[in-house]
Amino acid sequence: MKGKLFLIPTTLGDTEIDQVIPNQILQLIPDIKHFIVENIRTTRRYLKKVNQDINIDDLTFYELNKRTSPKDISTYLDAITDNDMGIISEAGCPGVADPGADVVKIAHTKNIEVVPLVGPSSLLLSLMASGFNGQNFAFNGYLPIPSDERSKKIKHLDHRSLSEGQTQMFIETPFRNMKMLEDLLQNCSPATKLCIAADITLESEYIKTMSIQAWKNNLPELHKRPAIFLIHRDK
Known part of the structure; x- marks a missing residue:
């Protein structure tokens, strides 16, 4: 058999x-x-x-x-x-x-x-906890590394979230998390909601959703912490 x-x-x-x-x-x-x-x-x-x-x-x-x-x-x-x-x-x-x-x-x-077999999925757990659209979402993997390409991609995803109501999800190498956060704050609309989900299921788990504008004064320390970033912009 x-x-x-x-x-x-x-x-x-x-x-x-x-x-x-x-x-x-x-x-x-x-x-x-x-x-x-x-x-x-x-x-x-x-x-x-x-x-x-x-x-x-x-x-x-x-x-x-x-x-x-x-x-x-x-x-x-x-x-x-x-x-x-x-x-x-x-x-x-x-x-x-x-x-x-x-x-x-x-x-x-x-x-x-x-x-x-059933087990922990950081993608699904972060989506569940984000408060974003769980019926229409896309996981985009890693975004481009060059700054100009990354900025263009972030703006595209931000616009797509607004036009389609689609939650956009992506990840970054843990040692580049802070640069990712910086790029998101610079390239997303201030009204866009950003969820950061780090260290999921660990004692140090951190999951928070706020507007891009609100995040600018509340930056978490994400260096070398496995994290998932989700954005969603309501019409």
């Missing part, structure tokens, strides 16, 4: 596992011996936190990153002929803003059953 491909969530940081990962997933993980992962070292640590009795040396890991070719990914799935397999992202849910999506795409072409 062909195995299944399980999309296994992990924590978004140093949160206690039993606070964000359902017990049924914690019971499932020890039965899986083949894992496609973004980072082998962090996955090993995660699995040991899940269950100290897991023998890491008995497991097979296939590393997946932006340099992994589609050909290699396809061979990773060969093991599923006789075994269940799991995909584990570096943080949160695999397949969402994550290279695991490439594995899932190939799995469908091979008629492999894909099983998504």
Whole structure:
């Protein structure tokens, strides 16, 4: 019987596992011996936190990153002929803003059953907490790095939010968060609402929504903190 491909969530940081990962997933993980992962070292640590009795040396890991070719990914799935397999992202849910999506795409072409498992998604949690439109939203990933291109993109997203009522979401490398915030304050309309969601599910969690104008006098410290930025502008 062909195995299944399980999309296994992990924590978004140093949160206690039993606070964000359902017990049924914690019971499932020890039965899986083949894992496609973004980072082998962090996955090993995660699995040991899940269950100290897991023998890491008995497991097979296939590393997946932006340099992994589609050909290699396809061979990773060969093991599923006789075994269940799991995909584990570096943080949160695999397949969402994550290279695991490439594995899932190939799995469908091979008629492999894909099983998504419940866990923390920083994108959905930030959208839930923003107070913005949750029926029409777009995740834009990383915005351009060059200042002129970024400014143009921010203005475009701000206008799109106004014209379509669409919540615009994006992320930044944590050490560039403050520059992102500066660019948002300079390029969005003062009336645009900005939600900043940082360190989601951690003890240091910070989620706040205010107008661009209000943010100018209340800048949070976001340096090296995983954060998601959301903007929405009412008509």
